[in-house]
Amino acid sequence: MNQILQLIQKENLTKEDLTYLIGLAGEEREFFLRETGKKYVETLGNKVYFRGLVEFSNYCTKDCYYCGIRKGNAKAERYDIDDEAILQAARFAHEHNYGSMVLQSGERSDEKFTKRITQLIKKIKEATQGELGITISLGEQTEETYREWFEAGAHRYLLRIESSNKELYYKIHPQDDNHNFEKRLNCIKTLQKVGFQTGTGVMIGLPFQTFEQLADDLLFFKEMNIDMVGMGPFIEHSETPLYAHKDKLWPLQRRFDVALNMIAALRLLMPDINIAAATALQAIDKMGREKALRYGANIIMPNITPTLHRKDYQLYENKPCTDEGAEDCGNCMSIRVEMAGREIGYNEWGDSSHFFNRQEQNKK
Numbered sequence: 412m413n414q415i416l417q418l419i420q421k422e423n424l425t426k427e428d429l430t431y432l433i434g435l436a437g438e439e440r441e442f443f444l445r446e447t448g449k450k451y452v453e454t455l456g457n458k459v460y461f462r463g464l465v466e467f468s469n470y471c472t473k474d475c476y477y478c479g480i481r482k483g484n485a486k487a488e489r490y491d492i493d494d495e496a497i498l499q500a501a502r503f504a505h506e507h508n509y510g511s512m513v514l515q516s517g518e519r520s521d522e523k524f525t526k527r528i529t530q531l532i533k534k535i536k537e538a539t540q541g542e543l544g545i546t547i548s549l550g551e552q553t554e555e556t557y558r559e560w561f562e563a564g565a566h567r568y569l570l571r572i573e574s575s576n577k578e579l580y581y582k583i584h585p586q587d588d589n590h591n592f593e594k595r596l597n598c599i600k601t602l603q604k605v606g607f608q609t610g611t612g613v614m615i616g617l618p619f620q621t622f623e624q625l626a627d628d629l630l631f632f633k634e635m636n637i638d639m640v641g642m643g644p645f646i647e648h649s650e651t652p653l654y655a656h657k658d659k660l661w662p663l664q665r666r667f668d669v670a671l672n673m674i675a676a677l678r679l680l681m682p683d684i685n686i687a688a689a690t691a692l693q694a695i696d697k698m699g700r701e702k703a704l705r706y707g708a709n710i711i712m713p714n715i716t717p718t719l720h721r722k723d724y725q726l727y728e729n730k731p732c733t734d735e736g737a738e739d740c741g742n743c744m745s746i747r748v749e750m751a752g753r754e755i756g757y758n759e760w761g762d763s764s765h766f767f768n769r770q771e772q773n774k775k
């Protein structure tokens with residue numbers, strides 16, 4: 412336990428340290444999580460922030476091998492929620508003092524889509540008197556598009572690298588222009604250049620993935636000076652190519668445990684970033700997201716997608732909360748946050764302190 416305490420106090424964790432922490436099990440793991448949780452509340456405080464999540468469309472032009480809404484899945488029931496319903500969800504988030512919302516969909520980059528989003532962002536800003544913070548998660552786009560959306564009023568962007576290891580990246584994506592590792596990396600850099608608070612993340616427990624690669628993922632976030640991270644366990648979907656490797660996967664519980672270890676280790680490595688308690692955690696453990704909040708996460712995303720379509724945004728199977736309405740989801744979430752001993756920062760954007768610290772550093 413002494414070694415773990417030493418690592419918790421250590422300034423610059425190495426790849427070796429991180430690999431060790433990520434792989435912890437049993438009592439040592441519990442000790443590590445508990446002590447990290449204590450340290451994190453002492454430094455970052457108790458507050459967690461809501462982001463009302465709207466998964467407004469599952470049309471997707473890409474074919475990632477892990478994802479249930481990939482273009483090649485003919486069984487996915489496709490939908491696209493109209494602007495008025497999205498605006499209603501935004502008003503709901505605003506009225507319930509959520510502070511911010513996240514707009515997410517499958518990836519499209521045709522002009523009809525990009526222009527629609529620009530207008531939508533402006534309409535949401537207008538409908539909420541500029542008070543509701545807007546995070547978007549709409550994949551790889553040109554610098555021009557990113558700029559247009561930023562100027563329309565979105566100020567945070569999520570684009571997961573999925574794995575920072577190029578070899579593994581190409582095991583979980585087709586090798587073509589539409590799924591290019593360097594391109595994705597450049598998109599993250601462009602988002603930072605444009606001025607977004609930039610978030611990325613990875614999946615944990617992918618077939619072929621090792622603890623060393625996961626440690627490298629954490630170091631990648633640090634090296635990239637990332638402001639926000641969302642990462643969760645990989646959950647196989649039967650209508651995707653990766654399902655063929657299901658026998659190689661760690662048991663679900665192990666994937667869950669390692670995901671929490673990753674969150675806690677990242678909190679040590681980057682004390683001032685925003686870390687989301689990913690929904691996929693709850694697909695494995697009913698209390699998954701609360702546990703993440705205890706040990707390092709400070710962001711939670713109640714689903715406010717109109718219930719009719721929730722079941723169709725199935726990136727993975729057994730997705731939780733697909734029957735609840737937005738109201739139920741928010742209530743349930745506030746109880747959960749309190750159960751985790753945390754407090755909700757109502758009416759606050761809950762921006763990443765790292766973003767502002769990074770800007771201060773740039774000025775020097």
Ligand code: 5AD
Pocket residue numbers: 477478479571573613614643644645646647648691726727
């Ligand atoms: N299991 C877990 N997470 C997944 N995602 C996509 N498919 C799966 C899956 N099968 C994650 C990806 C993506 C985010 C929106 O959802 O990391 O970036």
Ligand code: FES
Pocket residue numbers: 471472473474475478480481482517518550
């Ligand atoms: Fe849609 Fe990967 S399958 S972005």
